[in-house]
Amino acid sequence: MSATGEPLRQARDRERGLLLSDRLNPLFVRDLQQSFAGRGFVAALFLALLAMMVVASIALDFEGEARGPRALGIVLFALGLMVDVVVPLQAFQATRQEMHGGTSDQLLLSSLTPAAIVRGKLLAAALKILLWTSLFSPLVALTWLLRGLSVAQVGIALVVAIASGLVVSAVGVVLGTLTVFRRVATLVNVGAALMLTGGGFGMALGLSGMTFAWTRFGGGLGDLLAVLFALLVSTVVLMALCILVAQSQFTHPHENRSTGFRLFLPVATLLIWGLGIALADKGDWDEALLGSTLFLLAVGSIFFLFAATEERRLSPRVRMQVPQSPGAAMWVSLLLPGGGRGLLWCMAMVILLALGPELLAAVLKVKLDAGLTSAVEITAVYAVLYAALGTFVRQRLPAGPSGSWWARLIVIGVVVLGSVASSLMLAMAPGFPQWNPLQIVNPVWTIVAYADGKADSAMMCIVVPLAFLLLGCAGTLAEGVSEVTQASTERRPHAA
Amino acid sequence: MAESEAVLDVRHVSRSFGALRAVNGLSFTLGRGQVCGFVGPNGAGKTTTMRILATLDLPDAGDALVEGCSVLADPRGVRRRVGFMSDQFVPYPNLDVEQYLDFFARAYGLRGEERRRRVRDLAGFCGLDTFLDRPVSGLSKGMGQRLHLAKTLLHDPVLLVLDEPTAGLDPHARIEFRELVLALAQRGKSVLVSSHILSELAEVCDWVLVIERGQQVVAGAIEAVGRDLQQGSLRVAWRVLADAEGAERFLLVQPHVEGVSRDGSRVRFGFTGDEAALAALLARGAAEGLALVECRLEEAGLEDIFLKVTQGRLQ
Numbered sequence: 001m002s003a004t005g006e007p008l009r010q011a012r013d014r015e016r017g018l019l020l021s022d023r024l025n026p027l028f029v030r031d032l033q034q035s036f037a038g039r040g041f042v043a044a045l046f047l048a049l050l051a052m053m054v055v056a057s058i059a060l061d062f063e064g065e066a067r068g069p070r071a072l073g074i075v076l077f078a079l080g081l082m083v084d085v086v087v088p089l090q091a092f093q094a095t096r097q098e099m100h101g102g103t104s105d106q107l108l109l110s111s112l113t114p115a116a117i118v119r120g121k122l123l124a125a126a127l128k129i130l131l132w133t134s135l136f137s138p139l140v141a142l143t144w145l146l147r148g149l150s151v152a153q154v155g156i157a158l159v160v161a162i163a164s165g166l167v168v169s170a171v172g173v174v175l176g177t178l179t180v181f182r183r184v185a186t187l188v189n190v191g192a193a194l195m196l197t198g199g200g201f202g203m204a205l206g207l208s209g210m211t212f213a214w215t216r217f218g219g220g221l222g223d224l225l226a227v228l229f230a231l232l233v234s235t236v237v238l239m240a241l242c243i244l245v246a247q248s249q250f251t252h253p254h255e256n257r258s259t260g261f262r263l264f265l266p267v268a269t270l271l272i273w274g275l276g277i278a279l280a281d282k283g284d285w286d287e288a289l290l291g292s293t294l295f296l297l298a299v300g301s302i303f304f305l306f307a308a309t310e311e312r313r314l315s316p317r318v319r320m321q322v323p324q325s326p327g328a329a330m331w332v333s334l335l336l337p338g339g340g341r342g343l344l345w346c347m348a349m350v351i352l353l354a355l356g357p358e359l360l361a362a363v364l365k366v367k368l369d370a371g372l373t374s375a376v377e378i379t380a381v382y383a384v385l386y387a388a389l390g391t392f393v394r395q396r397l398p399a400g401p402s403g404s405w406w407a408r409l410i411v412i413g414v415v416v417l418g419s420v421a422s423s424l425m426l427a428m429a430p431g432f433p434q435w436n437p438l439q440i441v442n443p444v445w446t447i448v449a450y451a452d453g454k455a456d457s458a459m460m461c462i463v464v465p466l467a468f469l470l471l472g473c474a475g476t477l478a479e480g481v482s483e484v485t486q487a488s489t490e491r492r493p494h495a496a
Numbered sequence: 497m498a499e500s501e502a503v504l505d506v507r508h509v510s511r512s513f514g515a516l517r518a519v520n521g522l523s524f525t526l527g528r529g530q531v532c533g534f535v536g537p538n539g540a541g542k543t544t545t546m547r548i549l550a551t552l553d554l555p556d557a558g559d560a561l562v563e564g565c566s567v568l569a570d571p572r573g574v575r576r577r578v579g580f581m582s583d584q585f586v587p588y589p590n591l592d593v594e595q596y597l598d599f600f601a602r603a604y605g606l607r608g609e610e611r612r613r614r615v616r617d618l619a620g621f622c623g624l625d626t627f628l629d630r631p632v633s634g635l636s637k638g639m640g641q642r643l644h645l646a647k648t649l650l651h652d653p654v655l656l657v658l659d660e661p662t663a664g665l666d667p668h669a670r671i672e673f674r675e676l677v678l679a680l681a682q683r684g685k686s687v688l689v690s691s692h693i694l695s696e697l698a699e700v701c702d703w704v705l706v707i708e709r710g711q712q713v714v715a716g717a718i719e720a721v722g723r724d725l726q727q728g729s730l731r732v733a734w735r736v737l738a739d740a741e742g743a744e745r746f747l748l749v750q751p752h753v754e755g756v757s758r759d760g761s762r763v764r765f766g767f768t769g770d771e772a773a774l775a776a777l778l779a780r781g782a783a784e785g786l787a788l789v790e791c792r793l794e795e796a797g798l799e800d801i802f803l804k805v806t807q808g809r810l811q
Contacts, residue, residue, distance in 0.1 A: 018608060026602035030591065033599075037590040097589070102582045105552050106647070109575050110603035254554040315554065316568035400514070 026112065027120020031094055032127065044086050048132065051078040052139055059142065068148035073209065075139045076161055080204025082132040083165030088172035088196045091125045095176025095246070096189070104180075104250060114250035118173060118243050125169035129162055152224060157207075159228070163235040164203050170242030172196055177249035226279055233275045237268050253401050254315040258307060258337035262345050265303050266352060269296050273360065285364060289357040290372035297353055297379045304349070304383055307342030308390035309407035312399060312476075314338050314483055322487040329488035333481050340473060340480030346387040354380040375451035381462050382443045386411055388469040395476050418442055437461045503528050503655050503686040504549070508558035510710075511544050518544040520710035521558070526655070526688060526703070531681045533701035533718075534690040541710035542690045543583065546659050549688070550580035562655055579653035583660040585644040587632035593619070594628040597646060604651040614650060622646040622676065638669030645676060656680060658689040662696060674700050730767045731794040732774070737761070737787035746784055750777055764794070 021029070035041055055078050059071035098104050098117075107117055144154050175192035179185045244264055248257040272295075276288030314322075318336060323329050334345045354376060361368050390411045397403035418441025425439075435455040440446050440462055449455035470477075504526040511519040519541040526532050536542050547553040549560055551571040559566050565573030588596060597619065601611045619625045622642040627635070635643060641661060648656065658677070662670045670693070677700050681687055691697050697704075698718060705715045714721055736743045744758045752769030767774055781788055 022602075022607045022611075024602075026599055029602065030588070030595070030599040033595055034588060034590040100586065102584050103586055103588070105582065106600075107603060108552070109550060109578075109580055110600065110651075111575075111605040112603050252552070252554075317554070317571060320569050398514075402514075 025116060025120035025123055027107075027117055028123040028127070031121060031124035034094065035090060035124070035128065040090070044082065048078075048082055048135060051081070052136065056139060056142065059139075059146065062146070068143050068146040071146050072140070072143040072149060072154065072157060075136060075143055076157055076207045077204050078139075079132065079136045079161055080164070080207045081201070082136075083129045083161060084168045084203040084207070085197055085200035087125050087128045087132070087165055088168040088200055089193070090128070090172075091121060091169045092172035092176045092192050092196055094124075095121060095173045096179045099177060099180040099249075108250065108252070114247040115243070117250050118246045121173050121246075122166070122170060122239075122243070125173070126166060129165040129169070133158060133162060156224070156227060160231060161207055163231055164207060167235060167238045167242070168196065168200055168203060170239050170246070171199075173246045174242045174249075177246045180249055229278050230275060233271050237271060240264055240268070254317055256318045256321060256337055258310065258342070259335045261303055262307065262335045265296075265300055265349060269349075269353065269356065272296060273356065277360075277364070282366075285366045286357075286361060286368045287372065289360055289366075290369060290376055293353055293357050293376050294372070294379060297350075297376065297383055300349060300353065301383045301386060304342075304346040304387040305390050305408055305411055307337075307345055308387040309394045309404045309411070310342050311338040311401075311404065312395060314487060319487040320491070322484055322491060324488055324491050324493075326485055326488055329484050330481065333484035336484060338480075339483055340391060340477035341484070343387055343391045343473060344477060344480060347384055350380045350384050371451045371453070374453075375447055378447050378450045378459060378462070379443075381459065381466065382447070385462055385466045385469065386415065388466060388473055389414065391473045391476060392469050395473070414441075415443065419444065501528050502526065503563055504688065505561040506545075506549070506558075507560065509545065509548060509555045509560055510557040511541075511548060511553065511555050518710050519548070519555070522707065522710065522712055523558075524705055524712065524715055526686050528654070528686055529681055529684045530703055531677065531687040531689065531701045532703040532705055533694075533697035534688050534705050534707070535694065535697065536690075536707040536713075540707045542707065543659055544710075545707070546580065546657050546688070546690065549574075549655075549657050550578055551575055552580070576651065577654050579648035579651070579656045581644055581648040581656070581658045581661055583663060585640050587635065587640065587643075589633050591632050592629050593624055593632055593635070593643060596632045596643065597650065600647045601650050606650065614652075618646040618649055621649075621679075623672070636669075638665050638672070641665060641669070641673060642676070645673075649680075654684075654686060656685050656687045656689075658687060660690055660692070662691055662693060670696055730774070732765055732767050733790075733792045733794055734763045734765075734781075734788055735761055735790035735792075736763065737789050739787070743781070743786050743788075746781060746786060750780070752777070 055071075055074050058074060059067075062070050098107070104117075108114070112120075140154060140158065143149060144151065172192070175188060175195070178188045178192075181188070241264065244260045247260070251257045272292045273289060276292040277285055280288035314336065315338070318338070322336070323332055333341050334348055335341075357368060357373075357376065360366075390407050393410050394404060394407035397406055422439050422442035422445060426445075435446065435449040435458065437457060439449075439455075440458060446455060446458050446462075450458045502525040504524075506522055506524050509519055509522045510517070522541070522545060524532075534542050534546070544553060548555050548567060549562070551567050551574050554568065559568050561567075562574045562577045565577060567574050588599075591599070594615065597615045598611065601615050606614055616625070619628055622645055624639070624642055624646060627639060632640075632643065645658075645661070648658075661677075662673050665673060674696060677687055677689065681700075687700075689697065689701070702717060703715070704718050704721055706713045734743060740758050740761050740763055743763045744756055747753050747756045747763060747765055752767055752773050754766045754768065756763065756765040758764075767777070769777075778788070778791060
């Protein structure tokens with residue numbers, strides 16, 4: 001090579017490096033710069049190296065066939081402390097700082113979107129997790145050398161460790177964004193620190209225990225694929241939910257925070273049904289489908305309540321997102337925030353959740369359990385009832401975020417007070433009382449009684465108030481769609 | 497308001513927080529290269545208006561256009577054109593000045609050599625070039641504000657919205673900051689700047705907009721507004737060689753004289769009469785034996801304008 005060739009190549013490499021650097025998420029770059037410049041990183045590195053020495057000396061003292069699995073359990077515990085405690089706490093702290101002093105406002109004035117901000121934070125956490133995992137890799141290799149483990153088992157253990165770290169870090173980011181609520185900031189700070197430390201420690205312990213059990217179990221290829229699929233789906237669903245919550249906190253209240261959540265739930269529903277079918281034996285498919293649907297209805301009720309109690313009108317910025325085509329606008333109206341659109345989306349989702357298992361059962365030629373089917377039906381009606389109550393209350397409260405929060409608190413108050421009151425009645429009544437219509441205020445009790453066939457009139461008792469509430473919301477529902485079609489008309493070129 | 501091409505056009509903007517009407521039908525325009533002092537008592541709605549212009553808040557009614565882009569319909573377009581410097585600068589820990597500017601340059605979508613050049617140029621413009629490797633959290637308040645301004649300029653905005661940029665700065669840092677704002681105006685940037693230090697605003701602003709309870713009280717070129725406010729009343733300052741107290745007593749009983757105040761050898765007062773009446777007053781003063789060595793007609797400054805139109809009310 002000539003004398004000038006080397007500098008030229010260096011310049012080209014530098015240029016390539018700069019081009020690569022340009023493509024990186026700015027938050028990712030900044031979070032890493034901050035992490036590696038801080039004293040915390042040096043302290044964590046020192047502790048990790050110390051832990052590795054201790055773990056290595058303990059692992060080498062093990063005897064017998066299970067030396068490898070036992071050593072892997074300990075290594076994963078130490079790794080878990082780094083990826084499930086240290087990294088998530090750093091992610092929480094970095095996000096918490098972002099929410100204070102107006103720096104999040106400054107970010108939103110740039111070209112960065114809320115999604116890019118959250119993505120950058122998670123990418124930084126992911127890189128740190130990979131860094132700690134690679135630091136521990138010599139120890140992981142040592143556990144394999146101690147025998148009793150296959151490469152696949154070690155690989156799965158590492159994937160579980162990385163996935164758990166990603167999910168807990170995403171939770172850390174979400175908790176960090178919640179500190180924006182100044183009235184509860186101290187509570188969130190303390191709660192987050194306890195939750196992330198305790199949860200992460202528990203996760204590290206669980207990781208260790210689960211890995212040891214898994215390696216002893218030694219399942220075949222089918223089990224391996226099922227575990228990987230379950231891991232993938234649960235990680236994707238949890239991460240997506242955390243990202244949505246975090247990015248909604250970075251989004252201005254007058255902009256669209258809702259569409260992501262409204263798309264998330266149907267997609268998560270399909271994935272969770274798929275997961276249930278993949279993991280369960282064919283004989284248990286009906287229970288897997290209906291059980292997961294009940295879970296989705298319970299979790300979905302939180303989504304429904306938020307959707308049904310949004311602002312009464314489309315904000316001007318969201319109006320600009322309405323498609324110009326009237327047909328598309330009609331369909332999109334279900335995904336847009338405010339008005340009666342949240343309740344409409346809730347009803348569409350409940351129909352999907354109630355009919356989905358029936359359709360899948362027909363396709364898979366499975367007979368559904370009658371009791372569980374009844375539980376799904378009445379839970380679905382309850383979900384719509386509380387969402388409709390939320391919409392009914394919201395339209396009677398003033399505009400602004402506080403009106404939405406009051407509506408949510410009122411509905412939650414109705415559920416909690418109803419459940420407490422009926423539980424008190426139960427405590428005071430001599431013997432175990434039969435279900436009676438007054439107990440519809442306690443959804444759990446009523447759902448269980450209806451599923452057991454002990455509350456046949458319950459459905460009617462819920463449908464009647466629901467019908468009245470929907471009548472009361474009819475105007476809001478119609479306005480919800482007409483407002484979108486009107487915005488669509490205004491956006492068409494000839495409207496100008 | 498502005499005679500030249502309007503960079504900012506605020507149209508009947510209103511914003512309420514519950515029962516409180518923070519901004520009430522505010523309208524004004526700002527031309528290219530103009531520096532407008534945005535003045536009002538505490539709680540008058542200045543910061544709310546500025547946040548609306550920066551797209552961080554939304555008006556309940558009305559709209560604001562920056563080079564034709566609406567804060568309602570095209571917030572991204574507005575953000576590309578507006579640089580908003582909020583009243584608080586919170587530095588990121590464990591970053592130096594260059595990394596800080598580089599981060600925001602990336603966030604504004606600047607790439608490659610352009611990003612590096614912009615960071616260097618702005619560091620030089622704001623006097624930060626010798627501080628590039630200093631930790632951001634260790635900067636003085638004045639240097640922090642310079643960094644805050646440099647960050648605000650990274651995407652080359654046409655309109656700068658500066659909310660209390662000199663709050664907490666020492667006099668020297670305030671003068672330096674004022675020079676920076678003037679230099680920006682010379683480069684064609686329009687600047688809307690709020691401050692409680694009115695004498696300082698008067699040094700940099702060619703326009704003034706005074707608001708109170710969310711409503712515009714007065715707007716226009718500072719000299720024109722001052723002249724309008726002085727109509728029917730001149731501000732006169734006398735300097736006497738001795739016995740300023742006697743001069744004050746003399747003025748208090750004279751016709752057309754109001755608001756007499758004394759400051760050392762100077763006596764200031766408002767005069768509602770015409771020039772002939774003022775000449776007669778001077779003659780009477782001389783006949784009274786006042787050792788009058790100077791008589792000056794004063795123009796109303798920003799401080800006078802503010803005090804006159806708002807009576808210095810707090811809200």
